[in-house]
Amino acid sequence: MSAVGQPLRIDPSARRVPPLGGINPTLVGIEVRRMLRNRRTVIFALVFPVAMYFIFAGQSYGGQKVGSGNVAAYILVNMALYGAALTAASIGSMVAMERAQGWSRQLRLTPLNPAAYILVKSLVALLMGGFVIALVNVIAASQGRAQMPTPVWVECGVVTVVCTLTFASLGVFIGYVVPGENAMQILGPGLAALSFLGGVFIPLTQYSEAMRQIAYWTPMYGVSEVARSPLTHELPWYAVANAVAWFALFVLGAAWRMSKDTARV
Amino acid sequence: MLGAVIDTRTVAGLSDTGVRRAAAVALRGVTKDFGAVQAVRGIDLEIAPGEIVAFLGPNGAGKTSTIDLVLGLSQPTTGSVEVLGMHPRAAVARGLVSAVMQTGGLLKDLTVRETAQYMASLFAASGGVDDALDRAGISGIADRKVVKCSGGEQQRLRLALALLPDPALLLLDEPTTGMDVEGRRDFWRAIREDAEQGRTVLFATHYLEEADQYADRIVLVRKGLVVADGSGAEIKALASGRTVRATWPQADTSALEPIGGVDSVEVRGDSVLVHTSDSDAVARWLLTNTAARDLEINARGIEEAFLSLTGADEGDQS
Structure with a gap:
């Protein structure tokens, strides 16, 4: 029978709590690997923006001057933003799915702090967003059509990475509102529609005045103006307001849905 | 409710060095309400390091709620919970x-x-991944996607995950639900082998047989209360007695207690129900020393007795 009364092999006082609430490289590595294995996300987040870039940047207007670069560079920043936003949204939507599957309950049996879990997801969204942006940029650069000074390339890339957090929050929010694996079916076309509306796929100057007035209020408009600002040297105050407001709104929405959901964990 | 709650266990053992060792689990006056529902209605329970304890009761007895409290997944409404x-x-x-x-x-x-x-990376120190998979008996399917694993294999993966941090206390909540006979046997073999190293195990089950076979001690819960606590043999003895029923107005039930074998006495209006392992002694005493009449003696099957002990037939909800 069992060892009642035997000296315990395990000494509780020798045990330690992991640093950083449990965040570690192995964890981030596995999360990144999961994303790369998700074929649908990779295709939509990489192949689609790259293809769009080649179609539009190859047009005659691609060489026209914009700010400190050309139109092809302008399109490049837009496509990288779209790819990174889609990746981040898909990572965000996984939070709700993992919760519904009971994985977060499993994680509650470990030292991993719930806040650390969200931090890891944000980190993965930033990493994957950065990866997509870098890849779209490298492919476009090797084609040679896009032109802007190197510091502007880097600046645009970094600003775009930060902007992806907006869509990570949107993903968490939508993931809770639309449970299960349907979230991405809404986020995919939804982000494409928002990109058209916000002037990411087609410049707003091509739209009618009425459409433009609507576009100024949509979530892609603000971040895309911010992401392109190192190139265009233009950043209207209402674009910044738009970017900040939508980020705050999505974070609050995600936090609100998550707090409603604590009973399940 | 049973009169004889058997608890001969030491509350906290002394280790080699003579240092007082904390109980693996200590619940003191614990209650847990969910709105108007009282899931746990006052549990006092101490489990010494190294014990294998079954938490036996029907669905809705408060087993899962209690395990959640021991894991800190929820907070007790009143009382205190300590682990080690x-x-x-x-x-x-x-x-x-x-x-x-x-x-x-x-x-x-x-x-x-x-x-x-993934799980191993979350702990400050953990035993090897391969070792945990090995102990749970799933090293052979290490590269298989979780989605392709059978229910039993997934359950053993959960066991491997639970063994990763080399815990001093392992909790199992109805661990073999949905497993076939062989899967069940393999699972328990892994648990027993593992427990021989001195790990404390507390498992919830609603099978008396499973509790009796794999636990050193059975804690019987019913409607959020501990109704009996003892070895498998003791619990079975409790469950295997007979019930003596008699009409006895103004019954003096305290007089019954000194009679050997009496587990519980219940008064229902003019009737008295005495659950006992020695029905002859109770019947003789009632007829010769009291005004009791209309005696009935009923034997109970073990399952029936268990059901009556745990009150599974009284519309519990989970």
């Missing part, structure tokens, strides 16, 4: 307590090994 002398969450953060839960999910898109690596 510390707050449950502190014990979880140190990898001292882990669990195989009824509802714990797994990520479908990871492999068995990746799942274990």
